[in-house]
Amino acid sequence: MGFLIHVDDRELVVMLQAGDAEAFTELYNRYKNPLIIHSYKKIGDFEDAKEIVQEVFSTLWSQREQLPSIQQVSGYLYTMVRNKVLNYIEHKQVEARYALNFQRFIDEGHNSSDIQVREKELQQMIDREIAALPPKMREVFILSRKEHLTHKEIAERLNISEFTVKNHIKGALKILRLKIGLCALIALHYFF
Incomplete structure (x- = not known):
């Protein structure tokens, strides 16, 4: 399995599209930590950052056969993470609004x-x-x-x-x- 360490990203993506689980694992090992750090810097929650990256790789695997031609794998993965982070932030804002309205509702003593x-x-x-x-x-x-x-x-x-x-x-x-x-x-x- 160690031989994949020397395979370039684009070749790994081609292998991934063909269903090669080892190629997927190699991509995961290469990018997991930098993506988690990137995500953490944006949201400030390490566990949620790990979950976002996990979701990105889960999506990458489940949609492997429909992947477009990827010239720069790192850019593609960072874009996926950015989109998940934006969804996360939007979701947190919705939660905060619900919580605020709920608290207001309680405070007003209906x-x-x-x-x-x-x-x-x-x-x-x-x-x-x-x-x-x-x-x-x-x-x-x-x-x-x-x-x-x-x-x-x-x-x-x-x-x-x-x-x-x-x-x-x-x-x-x-x-x-x-x-x-x-x-x-x-x-x-x-x-x-």
């Missing part, structure tokens, strides 16, 4: 009927977003959150692995977090 109306609206929004999840992901998520089944119980009921169950739940939460924001996710724990 009467209980107003709170009930808002809770109902929030629950309807959550239900709509859950209904829009991919079918299997939705089924796993509902079994976990509404029927309170363990990962093992869900895996046995649906005849899938616990790992798949965990991935479906993680994916559902990620989608819901993006669609609804932090406050709605907090509400998930109260309503379900």
